Amino acid sequence: MVINEIFYSLQGEGFLAGVPSVFVRLAGCPLRCQWCDTKYAWDETAGAEYSISEIVRAVQQWPCRFVVVTGGEPMIKPDLPQLVRELKTAGKHITIETAGITFIPNMSCDLMSINPKLSNSTPSDPAIASSHEASRLNLAALRDLINNYNYQIRFVVNSHADLEEISQILEKVGNVDPKKVMLMPQAATKNEMSAKSPIVAEMCKRTGFAFSQRLQILLWNNERGK
Numbered sequence: 001m002v003i004n005e006i007f008y009s010l011q012g013e014g015f016l017a018g019v020p021s022v023f024v025r026l027a028g029c030p031l032r033c034q035w036c037d038t039k040y041a042w043d044e045t046a047g048a049e050y051s052i053s054e055i056v057r058a059v060q061q062w063p064c065r066f067v068v069v070t071g072g073e074p075m076i077k078p079d080l081p082q083l084v085r086e087l088k089t090a091g092k093h094i095t096i097e098t099a100g101i102t103f104i105p106n107m108s109c110d111l112m113s114i115n116p117k118l119s120n121s122t123p124s125d126p127a128i129a130s131s132h133e134a135s136r137l138n139l140a141a142l143r144d145l146i147n148n149y150n151y152q153i154r155f156v157v158n159s160h161a162d163l164e165e166i167s168q169i170l171e172k173v174g175n176v177d178p179k180k181v182m183l184m185p186q187a188a189t190k191n192e193m194s195a196k197s198p199i200v201a202e203m204c205k206r207t208g209f210a211f212s213q214r215l216q217i218l219l220w221n222n223e224r225g226k
């Protein structure tokens with residue numbers, strides 16, 4: 001597998017925010033979201049080739065039970081089930097972070113952290129906007145993910161206007177537990193995070209969805225590998 005980076009930090013987002021975790025970032029993502037904060041991992045070749053056992057050994061250099069497999073987009077990787085199997089054999093708690101654009105069954109991951117992309121993620125470059133629009137939402141895959149895994153769904157929001165789109169997606173997917181839905185501010189810097197957090201907090205109060213922290217921005221201003 002092509003590994004973009006492996007590092008030890010705190011989970012910054014979702015219900016496990018604050019939990020020390022080892023991050024395994026796989027290279028490659030087809031979506032090209034306009035506000036993506038890991039553009040350096042878009043290319044399939046953006047990293048070094050590791051065998052599964054080399055990945056597990058690298059993860060084990062830190063005495064940490066929590067592992068986050070992220071990207072890029074991990075769910076497009078054919079070797080992902082084997083990686084998950086071997087991390088589980090090594091006794092790890094595994095979160096997979098995915099945009100929810102595809103489904104793989106029967107993985108022993110502990111938390112499927114799904115981040116479906118709203119239209120606010122569509123790139124302004126028309127050359128890539130149409131392929132992004134065509135693939136950013138896969139309702140069947142979202143249904144399969146929530147029906148087969150322990151999950152959380154996090155939406156990146158820009159403004160109140162995103163709420164209508166979120167409700168429509170949740171309605172179309174169906175069977176989503178609202179207690180597992182989180183909203184998080186679209187932000188790349190501490191200043192943006194501070195400016196948008198009160199807006200998102202109000203949206204959470206109105207809907208009952210939880211607010212997702214983004215500790216990697218607050219603590220390290222999104223510095224890579226922190």
Ligand code: SF4
Nearest residue numbers: 029032033036072099
């Ligand atoms: S799906 Fe995630 S990794 Fe891929 S472009 Fe969008 S934000 Fe970036």
